[in-house]
Amino acid sequence: MPAPPFVPRIRLYQDWLEATRGLRFDGYDALWRWSVTDLDAFWQSIWEHAELQSPTPHTTVLADDRMPGAVWFPGAQVNYTRQVLRHVAAADAAGVPAIVSDDEQGRVRELSWPELRRQVASLALTLRDLGVVPGDRVAAYLPNVPEAIVCLLACAALGAVWSVCAPDMGTSAVADRFRQIEPKVLIAVDGVFYAGRAMDRSATVQELRAALPTVEHLLVLETPFATKRIADGRPLVPATARNDAETDAFEPAWLPFDHPLWIVYSSGTTGLPKPIVHGHGGILLTLHAVGLHNDVGASYDPNHRGERFHWYSSTGWVMWNTQVGGLVCGATACIFDGNPGGPKDAPDWSTLWRFAARHRVTFFGAGAAFYSQCMKAGVVLRDCGDLSRVRALGSTGSPLSEEVQRWGSEQMAQVYAAAAEAGASAAPLPEGRSARPPEAAGPPPGRGGAEDAQRAGWGAGEVFWCNISGGTDFAGAFVGGHRELPQVPGQMQCRQIGHAVEAWDAQGRPVQDAVGELVCTRPIPSMPLYFWNDAGNARYLSSYFDTYPGVWRHGDWIRIGADGGCTIYGRSDATINRHGLRMGTSEIYRAVEALPEVLDSMVVDLEYLGRDSWMPLFVVLREGLVLDDALQQKIAGAIRAALSPRFVPDAVYQVRAIPRTLTGKKQELPVKKLLLGQPPEKVVNRAAMADPDSLDWYVELAKERNAPPG
Structure with a gap:
């Protein structure tokens, strides 16, 4: 078939704004400024452009303009699942599937849109029969398989509140999350196959069941990887x-705009993981706004015909929610369950690329660390099958370096050239990346007109890099891609519409062309409704609003250039970010300091501007003990069992003392800055330390690490 035109969705949105509202913008910066200034007009336009429906009208758009506590679309009723299932008839008529799944063992399954609807209705009715009512929590311990998507949609259809953890997380880490939300139902898998190995999870499920006294019903996804069946499941x-007739007649419930949709988790430096609650309406609106940047469209739409969206993720990462969000847009979701690096004993970083070629993926997303690993492993994309249908590469989770992005672009250029030479591609080749209908001939407006459009590679055979940065906290992206703007390797193209992002200095002043704290100065619909069981919003306020009251501080370093391009430099706080998955240091301390040999500990993550994450752990041992190989293995095993193998440190050091403030707080951020090369006098006030001499050892380590080669 001929390549679809793939006119950028954000271009179509701007054309719609002009046709319906008479709004025309000279460039993207003007559009962005309107979107963050006139919030009512902008988000109303998103409501209409997304074709959201409500049986009752909303009385206003933003009834309470404050953070936290913004009130959006009062009076409106929506449902996340209803917005997904609206695509069933058109997608089925076009013959495109809803879900294509694959795994390490090559087990391919396809779910048609009618079959997705039927399974969702069946499970929703089952849950209703089990006594699940709106507001009840349903917790899931599931891998990235179609059943997980069905479960989410069934819960949302009823108004139950969904929460999922991945099976690669340790039992205590999962229990720490689910125990806080008091679920009525637990849905769990009894085994998984990962990195070439079958893993029985039946004992873990039984431990979780015992740790969650509020669970009344246990549903088990049975697999051949379990050694025994779970008796009460x-x-x-x-x-x-x-x-049957009841499934045919089933309709998702109409729910208030701010009805809770799901609970996700973000760990901080103290206490239990934060259970963050997002609402149906806020997620739907923000998904549409972000989707205009990501440029993922309905698979049955002539402009995006055959769209197949893949973003590799475990269910424990918010990008899994983004992958499911592709269904909201009407795109076919292509999911992979397994290790992107292949079997543990025979690593193969071409695994995901071969999956993408096999299933004709058009949008391929993954964590930045994945692309880095592929480059280091010498993966040659043209040898991984026909990848010429891939028109966009998405990256997030950590900063993508300039070197890695250039590698990916060169690899895709070779893919396109090989396909063109073979003359066999029926996919969106490079020129399709930027095609426009004849009536829209001429270069699109970029930041500054024709010159910028030319720099952007308009129709020039270049893969679109959709580099984004956002967070679990609001299930969205602050900065990201734009197909009509220049692509600069290592940067993100722009601040996203509707997201009032700025870089602030320590005094709370906006800065340009300088690194500052990433802040958001206006509300976004998908910001948390609240944290579950958070009395007086205490944890919510301390997480985002303690530095600049009334302004969201995200915890990332950002540089915003004069041209609007953005660079993320890593975390500005002490949260651990390993390949896109965040974990609070407190969870690591609970695992390590539970060992009788360890008196105290501190961990920092030195991820910064595309460098590989390097995470050292510092431990104070009981008197007379020495950190030998056996103890290092014991520490690693404790972290692996309690949390995940992802959070095993790269190095463990025995130290005399952990630097602390006079009030006893571990000085993680000063040590992190020190190891990144900042001078000691600028990162810490020794007079405010309980033991100033404890810092000396870390100063010497920093000198060693940052000394020039040779």
């Missing part, structure tokens, strides 16, 4: 198998 698959 009810099989999940039959619960999705109903096909």
Whole structure:
């Protein structure tokens, strides 16, 4: 078939604004400034452009303009699942599937849109029969398989509140999360296959069941990887198998705009993981706004015909929610369950690329660390199958370096050239990346007109890099891609519409062309409704609003250039970010300091501007003990069991003392800055330290690490 035109969705949105409202903007900066200044007009336009429906009208757009506590679209009723299932008839008529799944063992499954609807209705009715009502929490311990998507949509259809953890997380880490939200139902997998190995999870499920006294019902996704069946579990698959008049007639419930949709988790430097609650309406609106930047469209739409969206993720990362969000847009979701690096004993970083070629993926997303690993492993994309249908590469989770992005662009250029030479590609080749209909001939407006459009590579055979940075906290992106703007390797093209992002200095002043704290000065619909069981919003306020009251401080360093391009430099706080998955240091301390040999500990993550994450752990041991190989293995095992193998440190050091403030707080951020090369006198006030001499050892380590080669 001929390549679809793939006119950028954000261009179509701007054309719609001009046609319906008479709004025309000279360039993207003007559009962005309007979107963050006139919030009512902008978000109303997103509501209409996304074709959101409500049986009752909203009385206003933003009833309370403050952070936290903004009130959006009072009176409106929506449902996340209803917005997904609106695509069933058109997508089925076009013959495009809803979900394509694959795994390490090559087990391919396709779910048609009608089949997705039927399974969602069946499970929703089953949950209703089990007594699940709006507001009840349903917790899931599931891998990235179609059943997980069905479960989310079934819960949302009823108004139940969904929460999921991945099976690669340790039992205590999962229990710490689910125990806080008091679920009525637990849906769990009894085994997984990952990195070439079958792993029985039946004992973990039984431990979770015992740790969650509020659970009344256990549904089990049974697999061949479990060594025994769980006695008090009810099989999940039959619960999705109903096909009768009641499933045919099922309709998702209309819910208030701010009804809770899901609970996700973000760890801080102290206390338990934060259970963050997002609402149906806020997620739907923000998904649409962000989707205009990501440029993912409905697979049945002539402009995006055959769209297949893949963003590699485990269910424990918010990018899994983004992957599911592709269904909201009407795109086919292509999901992979397994290790992107192949078997543990025979690493293969071409695994995901071969998956993408096999299933004709058009948008391929992954964490920045994945692309770095592929480059280091010498992966040659043209040898991974026909990847010429891939028109966009998405990256997030950590800063993508200039070197890695250039590598990816060169690899895709070779893919396109090989396909063109073979003359066999029926996919969006490079020129399709920027095609426009004849009536829209001429270069699109960029930041400054034709010159910028030319720099952007308009129709020039270049893959679109959709580099984004956002967070679990609001299930969205602050900065990201734009197909009509210049691509600069290592940068993100712009601040996203509707997101009032600025870089601030320590005095709370906006800065340009300088690194500052990433802040958001106006509300976004998908910001948390609240944290679950957070009395007086105490944790919510301390997480984002303690530095600049009334202004969201995200915890990242950002540089915003004069041309609007953005660079993320890593975390400005002490939260650990390993390949896109965040974990609070407090969770690592609980695992390490539970060992009798360890008296105290501190961990920092030195991820910064595309460098590989390097995470050292410092431990104070009981008198007379020495950190030998056996103890290092014991420490690593404790972290692996309690949290995940991802958070095993790169190095463990035995130290005399952990630097602390006079009030006893571990000085993680000063040590992090020190190891990144900042001078000691600028990162810490020794007079405010409980033991100033404890810093000396870290100063010497910093000198060693930052000394020039040779």
